[in-house]
Amino acid sequence: MLQVSVLRAAPEEVKQRLAKKNFKDMQLVDTIVQLDDDRKKLQASFDDTQAKVNAASKEIGMLMAKGDKAAAEAIKQNVAGWKQELEPLKEQMAVVEKQLADTLVQLPNLPAPEVPEGKTPEENEIVRTGGAMPDLGPEAVPHWELTKKYSLIDFELGNKITGSGFPVYTGKGAKLQRSLIQYFLDFNTEAGYTEYLPPFMVNAASAYATGQLPDKEGQMYHATEDDFYLIPTAEVPVTNVYRDTILKEEALPVKMTAYSPCFRREAGSYGKDVRGLNRLHQFEKVEIIQIVHPDKSYEVLQDMIAHVERLLQSLELPYRILRLCGGDMGFTSAITYDFEVYSAAQQRWLEVSSVSNFENYQTNRMKCRFKGADGKTQLAHSLNGSSLALPRIVACLLENNQTATGIRLPKVLHRYFGAEQI
RNA sequence: GGUGAGGUGGAUGAGUGGCUGAAAUCAGUAGUUUGCUAAACUGCCGUACGGGUUAAACUGUACCGCGGGUUCGAAUCCCGCCCUCACCGCCA
Numbered sequence: 001m002l003q004v005s006v007l008r009a010a011p012e013e014v015k016q017r018l019a020k021k022n023f024k025d026m027q028l029v030d031t032i033v034q035l036d037d038d039r040k041k042l043q044a045s046f047d048d049t050q051a052k053v054n055a056a057s058k059e060i061g062m063l064m065a066k067g068d069k070a071a072a073e074a075i076k077q078n079v080a081g082w083k084q085e086l087e088p089l090k091e092q093m094a095v096v097e098k099q100l101a102d103t104l105v106q107l108p109n110l111p112a113p114e115v116p117e118g119k120t121p122e123e124n125e126i127v128r129t130g131g132a133m134p135d136l137g138p139e140a141v142p143h144w145e146l147t148k149k150y151s152l153i154d155f156e157l158g159n160k161i162t163g164s165g166f167p168v169y170t171g172k173g174a175k176l177q178r179s180l181i182q183y184f185l186d187f188n189t190e191a192g193y194t195e196y197l198p199p200f201m202v203n204a205a206s207a208y209a210t211g212q213l214p215d216k217e218g219q220m221y222h223a224t225e226d227d228f229y230l231i232p233t234a235e236v237p238v239t240n241v242y243r244d245t246i247l248k249e250e251a252l253p254v255k256m257t258a259y260s261p262c263f264r265r266e267a268g269s270y271g272k273d274v275r276g277l278n279r280l281h282q283f284e285k286v287e288i289i290q291i292v293h294p295d296k297s298y299e300v301l302q303d304m305i306a307h308v309e310r311l312l313q314s315l316e317l318p319y320r321i322l323r324l325c326g327g328d329m330g331f332t333s334a335i336t337y338d339f340e341v342y343s344a345a346q347q348r349w350l351e352v353s354s355v356s357n358f359e360n361y362q363t364n365r366m367k368c369r370f371k372g373a374d375g376k377t378q379l380a381h382s383l384n385g386s387s388l389a390l391p392r393i394v395a396c397l398l399e400n401n402q403t404a405t406g407i408r409l410p411k412v413l414h415r416y417f418g419a420e421q422i
Numbered sequence: 423g424g425u426g427a428g429g430u431g432g433a434u435g436a437g438u439g440g441c442u443g444a445a446a447u448c449a450g451u452a453g454u455u456u457g458c459u460a461a462a463c464u465g466c467c468g469u470a471c472g473g474g475u476u477a478a479a480c481u482g483u484a485c486c487g488c489g490g491g492u493u494c495g496a497a498u499c500c501c502g503c504c505c506u507c508a509c510c511g512c513c514a
Contacts (some may be wrong), residue, residue: 038469039471039472040473043471043472043482043483044472044473044482044483046470046483047471047482047483047484048471048482048483050482050483050484051482051483053494053495054482054483054495055496056495057440057493057494057495058440058495059494060440060442060494060495061441061494062441063442063494064440064494065440065441072494073494075494076494078494079494080494083494132509189483234455246468246469377464377469413508
């Protein structure tokens, strides 16, 4: 969440930047500043009164020790009065603090200056395009036919076992998943990321810290008996490794990578968007996460983009990198670059990665700080990106590499998959 | 799931109602001294939210797993919850 100090310092500038993100509820900014004023006043008066109570209590203790019971009793009368004053103050403070917290989380992160103006995905900016477009013959088919033809994925079986959006990978299809996960993790750890294998369910505090709650509650599967949430991405458990911690400056940057299945309810999706592997309720993904010094986060963002780009290049897929416009960005992000690969048979671009700098929006919620050389603690910056989400990569690999005799695999996968084609 | 024992500052660990935001030791850090692959001594060394200051200094409040309660006063007493450990049960 945003820091109140930022809102106080320049409320009008904050509003302007929020407007770029297509945020409408501008009076919230003023509401927050007002609530914070109220909070400060209440605390000042509460603290003053409490100080009197504390001083009196100490005095009572000393009088009792001396045996001056009468004097002690007299002071007790005063204390009783102050305590009555404290009760309503305490209640008001709790109310104001809750309002402040509830309001503050309604503000999205501020977009970085270089975020393009725009409200819809059409207004995203294409940064660059890479890889060679395949030249498929007219007999090319979409991946949902290929997965059937080669017995790689059984969507109907998934329907029976669970429901739609829960595919069952079989035989070489399952092995391809495993190969990709293994390859992606190796690629990341070789670049200095430490591998984590996190829990696939988190508690509410963790979901709140990375911003899934309260904003996207309906997107997550919720195990109500134990109040756990199935993770929508490994970002949630892995970023929370550093919740409520104060790092040493020399511990930065923290670089983490993790494989996990991702669970998303995707309520309201339909049509060709959800056909085959395009959108699932459960899918596999490898994520990269960094926690860095605030001065370095934009440099690191470029590193992460280059890292994901190299990974896509190694898979020999045609791709493009988009800089998302303000209106299409996520709630918690300051800037986001999406990676899309071209699905030759569907003739459309499919998102396979999203690399974002959250600046201190997540770390402020998480209370993830570091102690600088000057001894002061300050919030770190957090970033993350997919490297990569599997389903659409698989869709493109299958479609773009289909031949009359089978499906070719890119060189880097040969040793993981144990064969050069399917 | 059951029974028992516990959860104190970076670590170990003292503290059963007031003089404890918390002993002591270790680690960390600044310095002094002696000098040589280091030792001794001294100071400093939690977090959050306020007040205050150009910035400090200084100062108020809260925090000893979390949340309530008793009391003039709670790390200390009571209740609920969470977690850890041991044993039992169950089990990949």
